[in-house]
Amino acid sequence: MRHPWRTSIAALALLALPFLGSGARAGLPEALSETVLPGHAAFTAATAALNEAARADCRPETLRPSWNAAFDAWMGISHLRLGPAETDGRALAIAFWPDPKGSGARTQARLLEAADPALLEPERFAEVSVAARGLFALERLLYDPALASEPACALTRATAADLARMAVELETDWRESFAPLMLSAGAPGNDRFLTEAEARQALFTQLMTGLEFTADQRLGRPLGTFDRPRPERAEARLSGRSQRNVELSLAALERLALALAPDSPRTREGFERARSQAAALDDPRFEGAADPSRRLRIEILQQRLHALRDQLAAEVGGALGVSVGFNAADGD
């Protein structure tokens, strides 16, 4: 299912050129050229390397480093949930988490049981439930003793190939279509972004929603409540990346915020403090959520991120002249 914005792209890409460097859109071109586009290029490269590695040798222990590199690259762009990331449900298929009903593991178990090579052909596999694809599907194959066995090799390869394909499509759409569309905001024929403010607001909304996701999901899910902590719900717990993902997401959000509004001393300081607090947790899987003394440090980091959110709304939002728009995380 393609979005209408794909159709008039070529013309708009040309229109966009004369606008480059215009002060009125301060921040937007920088955010795209310094963070969004390089972030996607890095993700394409990392998933291509993972795919190559899987083809050469699909044993979990040899694949883990390239899988981790791909996940690191994803953390640089995971907060961008608009346009190309929504097409075909790509962001969901690349990183389906949380999965409270365990849909991913169930579907993967069925695929392994079926042992049908036809289901693993690229075209068929692209139709498989988003819960059973992408980085978290690979995490189970590489780290879950229940799945990381020899017969899983074919599924590992199919999943890695599918991930690399999505990364290429995602990057291509951003580079050739969506970034030019944002840069030509307000130009005749651009009915997605009628004004430059709309394009700025779109990226600002991703920034704010990304920060909320890290605070409320990546930290909030394992925290649960004081009486009922849920460390088993931490993101990427199998591979022990829970804390690392928080640190990398904060770094990526900081880059975006400062590209959008470079003159933001409070934002800069707020991110620095949050990152050093996150690094000091020394709790890769957030097991400390269930330990009253260590739990407090995770809670303090969460409060720090909520305060940072207010700072961003004022400083970055103020500089851009926009507020948070509707986003995919609305609803429950």
Place this chain on the structure above:
Amino acid sequence: MKSRLLALAATAPCALLPLPALAVERAEVVETYADIAEATYGDSLATARDLQMAVKALVAQPSEQTLAAARTAWIAARVPYQQSEAFRFGNPIVDDWEGKVNAWPLDEGLIDYVDPTHGGATEENDLATLNVIATPTFTLSGTEVDATEITPALISGTLHEADGIEANVASGYHAIEFLLWGQDLNGTEAGAGNRPFTDYASGGACTGGNCDRRGAYLLAATDLLVSDLEYMVAQWSEGGAAREAVSADPAAGLQAMLTGMGSLSYGEQAGERMKLGLMLNDPEEEHDCFSDNTHNSHYYDGLGIRNVYLGRYERVDGSRVEGPSLSDLVAEADTGLDEVLRGQLDTTLERLDALRTAAAEGMAYDQMLAPGNKRGEELIMGAVDALVTQTASIERATTALGLAKIEFEGSDSLDDPNAVFQ
């Protein structure tokens, strides 16, 4: 009358001039909104009382007919309630309460027997197979629970969201739906839940076990739904807190209206309820999964969004509640945008209606979710795209009315970043 008002407004050369005296008043628009909310919840309550009567008849005299009548009453009750969902986001009084009546999806094994291959304990929920109907006493989070008598208080106070897990839905429309239809074991094939009426029969005719407790649960859950809706009607009546909250500051009221429209359109309906289910190919990921009534639920959600914009609600008895509308206000600010948004709201309803047509012709919503069902995918994504498109215009309407809330420095947490930790 209305067209003359709009014509006058259109002649005002620019926004710097005072608005003509006859211009649409923001306070009146918000009043229409509160009136529609009161009527929509009022209809939800009236149809829930009909459901309550039908459920009493079913439990008193279980038969094919009384079960069918209760199911029909449930489907009718969904018509006004789904339209009320446009009031949910943007009004904290509604959003904080909503989980009692419309929580979804649920681990239904908490309530009653389930097929061992459909549902059961999950990694995250130990209570997914509790089956309280078969279990008069049990331990919950270390505490002994006496459920020998199934009451509304037991359901709302102890069972609902037990163990802090949202999937432990013990009350509301979907719990009742499960008790009337049972699990839909057909996957993405044709057919809804098929609970026999004998699940409520007495003595030797009882199927599924514990028929008396099942009947008690159904009655208590329906009583609870009625009292929860009574509460919400009161919130929107004259002097009610929800009405006061939007009336006290009409600008905040307008913001609540647009927030409700946009959040339901995009994050909730297009994303969580429609696209996600399609991407998971999971027949459980349909809003009314036991009754296969999802096509109607989606349609009335869309209609509720349009009601808010047009300031017009057609009641269950066919009468109308209407008044000065958000559409009138937006047209004053930007005629073109109002036209576009009205057109988009209509398009969304057409696309949602196409789901109803397909369901009437034999392709239920869960069948549309089947992997490889291209027609189903087109139907669902057609509606999703329309909802996403209208969201952009709703956002523009917020800007056109000068309601975009740009936050500026000056709050405690900003001036002293450590204030929040004290």
